[in-house]
Amino acid sequence: MDTYRVIVVGCGGLGSAALHRLAAELGPGVLGLEQFDLGHHRGASQDHSRIIRLAQHEPQYAALAAPAYKAWEEVEAESCQQIVTRTGGLVIEDRVARRGAATGTRNIEGYTAMFDRYGVAYELLDADDLVERWPQFRVRGGEQALYQAESGIVDAARANAVHVALARAAGAHVRANTPVRAIRPDGDGVVVVTDERTYRADRVVVASDAWTNQVLAETGPRLPLTVLREQVTYYATPHLAEFAPSRFPVFMWHGAHNFYGFPVYGEVATKLGQHMGGDETTADSRSFVPDDVRRDRYAAFVDDHLPRFGGPELYSKTCLYTVPPDQGFVLDRLPEHPQIVVAIGAGHAFKFAALIGSLLTDLALDREPAHPIDAFRIDRPALTDPTFPRSLHV
Template identity: 30%
Template sequence: MEAIMKYDVIVVGAGSMGMAAGYFLAKKGQRVLLIDAFDPPHTSGSHHGETRIIRYAYGEGEEYVPLALRAKELWEELEKESGRSFFLKTGVLSVGEETSSFIQTVISSAKIYSLPLEVLNAVEIHTRFPGITVPDSFIGCFEPTSGVLKCEDAIRTYKEFALKYGAELLTNHPVKGIKVTEDSVKVHTGDNVYEGKRLVLSAGAWSKELLAKLGLNLPATPIRKTFAWFEADEKFYGEGKFPAFSFDTKSGMYYGFPSIDGAGLKLGRHDGIQQAQNPNEEVAPFNDGDRAELENLLRSYMPQVGKLKFGKTCMYTMTPDENFIIDTHPLYKNVVFAAGFSGHGFKFSSAVGEVISDLLTTGKAPYDLSLFSASRWEVE
């Protein structure tokens, strides 16, 4: 076994949350080791697929809005620091029955936080965006300041700057064991052992099995999800003419993106069959059933969208209430974990990285994290 190397913080899982945390910790002068089972950004987790929506009038709950607004500020800071652009202000249109709880929460969160939001009826939706046709009972909530993040570009940028600030990155090294005391952690990767004072565990679909090594049994279940690109007329669905969107319908909750750089309209289903996925096994490829599920929405509301171009798979890591888990270990205050982002977490990864950094270096977060506490379940 090789000699133990000592760090201030070891981050296990260097995807969206972990890489951001590594960046903020390294920027504060912490000696950081990032360990990942793959080489991020990669296609084996939850952060690939080129794009993610970022919105602030938040249908999943008003409690998310402060975190979303801070995430926005931090993405802008990273763009300025790097000289790169990975936010596209396409606007985001949320569509559904006027009685939809999701739609009503979008409206209420905009009112509470004075966010710009236009509420459109069915005719106004079609007039503004001719590629969409909805029943008279539907309304649309258009948030003009929201848009799209280029997720893999963002992770690459956090990676580059974390390394610039002195972090080390160990790729293609699955973690085999973790031992924690009150003032140290030891992480085993095969024949190697790495020692640090504090630990971040942000391993996505592998979080549940790694947290179990620390005596925590959390309901963070990996599930298989799919998304796809379809042929689309640029005059209707191209970037600059068409927004990112979400549809809350009787047949399900869908999300999607305009055609960016001529790639085609991108569409996924947020809910649907919750097919548990062993993260250590290959995810079943995109199939005809996945295609049919997405084409159901297109036939109903976007009939001008064309044929399937290609589909991809990914994993969500779901909690029962679909809220995140961000907390400190109940026995070890030198361990912070972030998991269960339930398919709507990426937009927050800049802010979550900052929160993790603050929890480890100051012992407190700048936000109320009670919604994300692991204590909402029996964790031991």
């Protein structure tokens, strides 16, 4: 039986980051197991781009935002690869479309409260200010916008590949196309079963996202996770200069639906998605065929608010969100088996991935995490109380 100090199950965004940080400390004592090809398109960590931002509406995430930027800078410095591109970022609230909706802290005031608390500079813009700065937008007059200059793009596929490469350079072993069939607590350690061989480790980090309950099946209760099939569309806009990263920011548009968009990056095309609007599915039954309802919804938004952002559809593609009832991360050891660490990104973790890799390393090596993560405990009511209300905001 091959033995390692730590085995990481799943080499997507969070798993590859943990693999890198663990290998930096333990070298060849670390093994990464990925059930598909590295860089596959079946999970949550694919594609060119994710938004990175200091704009957070809840304190548990606002506390991690600046440290996440620092963690990405460390990865860039070690690899000499650019992963983060600053474009500036907008949160645009269509207050007419949202009238009467229960938004909680997911509004402009929720974001500015966190900015003020953490001393982050920002600008507030009305509809006229928004169009004066970025005439690409079309507005009705009821919009308010929040601009923060440090927002931008973190290149998801590139980041994962860099994390894996750095882990290998530090001596870690990585095996792709190696599904984990079971993990079993074994005394103070863990046995990890694959089709070809069985491994033993002192600690295991499970970063399997939509496959988490399958991997944890022999370790305890099933987590109440909802898997959603989300979708983005790339538009081959002919107006490339107007939507270059130096001229157009990443944005989130909170209206009747919550859209998010990117300048031209990764493809010679702009990109639009909707946060939390997909159908429920499972990791194994999900379809890869894009939903025409979402396509039409995106096209209508572009026609109404960003007409030159659009163009012929280059392609639409799907990914998965794996979401607890409160939409919060899970970053914790299993209470019954503390040698097993679990990470779930809840569909919004990639911007924090480089930092989460360090936090998972702290947990796996029995250290106090360097930043507060009590809000992401696995024994919180959202994950243990079967009557806890599920909240999947759209």
